[in-house]
Amino acid sequence: MKASTRWLAEHSIAIVSPLVLLGAWEWASATGALREAFFPRPSTIAVHLGQLAADGTLWGHLATTLIRVAWAFALAAVLGVGIGLAMGLWRRLREGLDPVFAVIYPIPSILFLPLVGFLVPPGEIALVVTTAVTSFFLIAFTTTHGVRQIDRLVVEAALHYGARGWRLFTAVLLPGSLPFIFTGLRLGLGFALIVVVAVEIVSSSRGLGALLWLSWQILKVEDMYAAFFVIALVGAVLYYGLAALQARLLPWVQDVADS
Amino acid sequence: MSFAVPVVLLALWEIASRLAVVSPRYFPAPTTIAWVLVDRFVEGDLGAQSLVTLARLACAFALAAVPGVLLGLLMGIARPVRAAIEPYIAFIFPVPKITLLPFLLIILGVGEPAFVLTGATSAFFQIVISTLGGVQSLDPRLLEAGRNYGAHGARLFRKVILPAALPSIFTGLRLGLGLALVSLVAVEFIAAKSGLGHLVYRHWQMLSTPEMYAAFVLVGALGLALTRGLRALQARILTWQDDPGRL
Numbered sequence: 001m002k003a004s005t006r007w008l009a010e011h012s013i014a015i016v017s018p019l020v021l022l023g024a025w026e027w028a029s030a031t032g033a034l035r036e037a038f039f040p041r042p043s044t045i046a047v048h049l050g051q052l053a054a055d056g057t058l059w060g061h062l063a064t065t066l067i068r069v070a071w072a073f074a075l076a077a078v079l080g081v082g083i084g085l086a087m088g089l090w091r092r093l094r095e096g097l098d099p100v101f102a103v104i105y106p107i108p109s110i111l112f113l114p115l116v117g118f119l120v121p122p123g124e125i126a127l128v129v130t131t132a133v134t135s136f137f138l139i140a141f142t143t144t145h146g147v148r149q150i151d152r153l154v155v156e157a158a159l160h161y162g163a164r165g166w167r168l169f170t171a172v173l174l175p176g177s178l179p180f181i182f183t184g185l186r187l188g189l190g191f192a193l194i195v196v197v198a199v200e201i202v203s204s205s206r207g208l209g210a211l212l213w214l215s216w217q218i219l220k221v222e223d224m225y226a227a228f229f230v231i232a233l234v235g236a237v238l239y240y241g242l243a244a245l246q247a248r249l250l251p252w253v254q255d256v257a258d259s
Numbered sequence: 260m261s262f263a264v265p266v267v268l269l270a271l272w273e274i275a276s277r278l279a280v281v282s283p284r285y286f287p288a289p290t291t292i293a294w295v296l297v298d299r300f301v302e303g304d305l306g307a308q309s310l311v312t313l314a315r316l317a318c319a320f321a322l323a324a325v326p327g328v329l330l331g332l333l334m335g336i337a338r339p340v341r342a343a344i345e346p347y348i349a350f351i352f353p354v355p356k357i358t359l360l361p362f363l364l365i366i367l368g369v370g371e372p373a374f375v376l377t378g379a380t381s382a383f384f385q386i387v388i389s390t391l392g393g394v395q396s397l398d399p400r401l402l403e404a405g406r407n408y409g410a411h412g413a414r415l416f417r418k419v420i421l422p423a424a425l426p427s428i429f430t431g432l433r434l435g436l437g438l439a440l441v442s443l444v445a446v447e448f449i450a451a452k453s454g455l456g457h458l459v460y461r462h463w464q465m466l467s468t469p470e471m472y473a474a475f476v477l478v479g480a481l482g483l484a485l486t487r488g489l490r491a492l493q494a495r496i497l498t499w500q501d502d503p504g505r506l
Contacts, residue, residue, distance in 0.1 A: 011342070013339060013342040013343045014342050014343070014345065014346045017342075017343045017344075017346070018346060018347070038365055038366050096263065096264035097264060099262055099264070099265050100264060100265050100268065102483065103265070103479055103483055104479065105482075106437065106440075106441075106479060106482025106483055106485075106486055107475065107478055107479045107482060108440070108441040108442075108444045108445055108448075108456070108478065108482075110444070110445045110448050110449075110456075111444065111448065111456065111459050111475055111478060113463075114459065114460075114463035114471060115475070118282075118285035118286065190353055193353075193355060194355035194356075194357070195355075197355040197357060197358060198355065198357045198445050198449070201357065201449055202448065202449055209358075212358055212361060213361060215361075216361035216364065216365065219365070221365065224361055224362065224365075227358075228354075228358050228359075228362070231354060231355065231358050232350060232351070232353075232354040232358075235353035235354045235355065236349075236350055236353055236354075238353065239352075239353035240349075240353075
């Protein structure tokens, strides 16, 4: 069998089954087997999605959400990698911060919204900081673990060859922990999207989460599905795009988040 | 030693709040919060609201765990099933599950089923993926050895595949429980009229900050107890393998 034929044979179910499902949904909604008020036809949803895109509403919300995610991610990445590296290198710092982090980390980030609103100006800044909270912890944890898992033998060998301080850091510690840092960044970005949607539902009139929620409140069901589809698409692109990027940039390591 | 930093931080907060360096209205002293926490737990509804959240969590977890593990195992051993279902799982997995809430609200109406199901879906996909991963990462040599010793079908599954996948399944259940808690609290914050998440929201709106922080602390304690407890349980039950999800 040719490679392409084999690929097709293996993936045929994966390609056909969504098409069948969409077809069945279209048919069921058209004939009334599914209530069209709750399950509008996929073709209707596509039309609404097209309208939202054509009049620019969709792009506005999408841009708002993406900009928020970008700011939150930048904030979480800089602080998370910095503090994570420091915690990995200095035992004292790690032992001091570990219990604080362990208590704060499992708290759902959305609950930080009020607290953050007390600390920084409410509105856009509070929204971004809240979005960054869980990502920060995730990135800091993974980075710390990345530094800690470096083989002691490698570090000792580097020391014997005279690597000290900055050199040791850039030549051994940073490359050694890079796969973990990257995984942390990837998971952190995913979490930023999750949280930003929840925060937008609660406290914003703009953004994809807000579009979804406002569409629900005025029962524009087709727009709800359209918003959901776009959010899902953004999630999938971030998640799988970054996994592919990681495989490309760091080909020598197995994905540490695979398990 | 390891509790020195938290204690110092709390002490600083206490002093700053008492001396009004930070606004005590927004940042009440930790002792005030602790007092309110105990008082509302004994006299007020904090205990009852915690039970509401716990009950929702239990339902959501049960709804996710059983089908999640079964589907993960089935996808692991039956290739066609996996090929047919994996695209959906892969598409939905990275989606924030809170986005399902409005759909469940219109289909099921505003109420417990919609809240619980939103929490359940968060856990479900994690559990499926971890379980599937556990079956897939099975060492082929183990399978061959099992076959050579005459294990086939149900026997092979029970004696080789299931024990090998168990650590991943457990990790999936643990992560799933954590995700279910996160999304349930978010659902309570957004849409429900009860539970710890709603308490934080309500007291935020009323600016009764000590009560808000008390509910906040309880959510944190709940999360910590669940993750730590399950991790300890996992280390105890599954002594033969490293925790694959430990980071």
